[in-house]
Amino acid sequence: MALVIFIFLAFAIAVGLLWTVQMMIFKGKWSYFIYFLALFLPFYITTLSVVFLATRSPLLVSLFQVSKELVVLIACLVFVIFQRKIFNYPFRLQSTDWFMMGFIGLAALYLILPIGQSSFLNKALYFKSILIPTLIYFLGRNTQFGDLELKRLFQIVFIIAIGAFLMNLVENFLLNAHLQQFTGYALFNAVINDIEPQGNYNLTWTFETAAAMKRLGSFFSDPLELASSVLMGFAAGLIWFLTTERAHQWKYLLVMLCCMGSLVFASSRASFAAFFLMIFFVALVFKLYKLIGFGFLSLALFVIYVVFFASEDFYFFVVDTLTLADTSSIGHVVEWVLALDSMVVSPLGIGLAMSGNFGSVTDELRVGGENQFLIYGVQLGWIGMILYISTLLTGIWNSIFVFKNSDNLNLARMAFVAGTVKAGLLLPLFTANVEIYTYVSWVSWWMIGLSINEYSRIQLIGYKNEILI
Template identity: 80%
Template structure:
């Protein structure tokens, strides 16, 4: 059975990769790399696991591993080749561009400076994890997509969101087990990542709550990645629901319900909170103050239910979460304290590959690791953390500006998703190394880049109108 799954997956990935290469190289459509990433990244770890289970070959696994970076690098190369006058290419830098370049420049300096105890190889691998999303942002920044192409990307996002929920249903009601228990996930982690099976399900502790209840991850790498990723599906479904004809709205309502269902199956408290933060953010953007009032009322009703009517187990689960008394919350706090202590002691940073959960960070050297902001702060110092925060918030602001001001409906929709997803992920960023969740991280950074491109066009258009006056 594993061999059959491997053949199907290998054929699908190879076909998608080759089709993308054909479109990029022979037709100059370097922008199409984003279609491959959006369709492949949700299945990335499942693909690697099934491949190793079927072949037992680390070399074959590595072919699939490098495909995602390779497609980005080829897209960048084709972009340069197809520019007839590359040195006269118009550059209109915006705030997000400057912050992103400064962040990457600082990371590049840390790569070559003799700072930290990590090997140069591990530092280079970690730098790659920072560089690739930045290249994706840059490519998005130069992407001239039309309506059909934008709609196609939305369709991929919708299919992923619905497919993830359907797989959750299969896991919960047909298999009564995690999909990862059948894909060779534990074996892959043990042999390739040197991570021993953990927890009651012989996967990792991420796949269960503190009372050993299953947390489902669908075909994503784990429940936390699923929970973060469906926020993008929900935001996409929401904006299409709000901007479509009434007789078409049911399709996007279905997408949103599937995303909420996956959130429930993933049982991620940070992502639940992020979901409500995103709803609050949307209410502010649309000035739906009644929605904010309904949200506050719902919160009060929930508090009343917990205090007066909830079962004892659920009551203490909520209380332990709020008071940080459960082991998971305590673990977050411990990691934060370690990271902050390092930042106070070494405000200039202790070097790349010294914090976080990325593969090149060894357990012996890891300092902190469950807060994306602090992970960068530990490695790149306070300056690195603030540059990352500035890039993030300027990207959110720019995306929402484009959503409100662009006359291109589908571009405005994409900008809305970029802004709301990045805003919604602010809470998960406090409790997880979210940038390693490549699907939601890379695709949303591409969306931010696309939004900054449109923002630059709008600013230039406004400047020309002022000159005409």
């Protein structure tokens, strides 16, 4: 069975990769790399697990692993080649660009300098995990998509959101088990990542609550990635619901309901909070005050579900979360204290690959690791953390500006999703290494880049109008 699934996945990925590379190289559509990433990244770890289960070949696994970076690098190369006068390319840098370049420049400096106890290879691998999203941002920053091309990306986001919920239903009602228990996830982690099976389901502790209740991850790497990723599906469904004729709104309401259902199955506390934060953020910033009522209604329905209909395990999971009585909440606090202590002792940072849950960070050297801001703060110091936060906040702010001022409806929709997703992820960033969730991280950084591109155009038009006046 595993071999059949492997053949199907290998064929599907090969076809997608070949189509993408062909469009980029022969037709100059370098920006189409985002389609491949949006379709492949949600299934990334599941694909690697099935490949290893069927073949037991680390080499073959590594080929699938590098495919995502390969597509990005080819896109960068083709972008440069198709610029006939690359040295005359106009640069109108905005605040987000400056902060992003400052952040990646600082990381590059820490890669070269002899700082930290990690090996150069581990530091290089960690630097790659920062560099690729940066390249994706700058590719998005230079992307010129038409309405049809933007709609295609939205459609992919909707398909992923609905598909994830349908898989949750299969896991919960048909399998009564995690999908990862059948894909070779534990074997892949043990052999490739040197992570032994943990917990009551022989996966990792992430797949269960303190009371051993299942937390489902669908086809994503784990429940936390699922919970963070469906925020993007919800934001996309919401803006299409609000900007579509009444006769077609039901389709986007369905997308939002699927995303809310996946949040329940994932049982991620930070993402639950992020969901409500995102709703209130949208309502206040974009003056959609009816959403505040929707937010309170959703919260009331959730409370009613927990009190009257949820299982006893889920009930105590929520209660323990609110009272910080479970070991996971205490663990977060401990990790934050360790990270802050390191930042106080070493305000300039202790070097790359010294914090976080990325594969090149060894357990012996890890300091902190459950707060994205502090992870960068430990490694790159206070300056690195401030640059990262500034990139996020200016990206959110400028995306909001684009949503309000762009005359292109689909670009405005994309800016809406970019700003609200990054704002909604601010809470999960406090409790997880969210940037390793490649689907939501990479695609949303591309959306931010696209939004800043439109922001620059709007600013340029305003500047020209001032000159004419």
